[in-house]
Amino acid sequence: MEESKEMTYAAALRELEGIVAKMESNQCDIDSLSGYTTRALELLKFCKQRLFKVDEEVEKCLAALKDTLEAEQ
Secondary structure (H helix, E strand, O other), X not given: OOOOOOOOHHHHHHHHHHHHHHHHOXXXXXXXXXXXXXXXXXXXHHHHHHHHHXXXXXXXHHXXXXXXXXXXX
């Protein structure tokens, strides 16, 4: 995949799906398996980090909203 300034979750997921498809097909030879596995692991780590970051951001927003609603009462 061509590296850009910042990878998006959607782009990482698309690349990961492509790797899985190759690994499940006849296109995956034993010489490529290690490279596919390494890249898939990198993409999985990126996706996990991104999901946790978004979860934290949503939790902060919900907490701020709760505080605002409680202050109005």
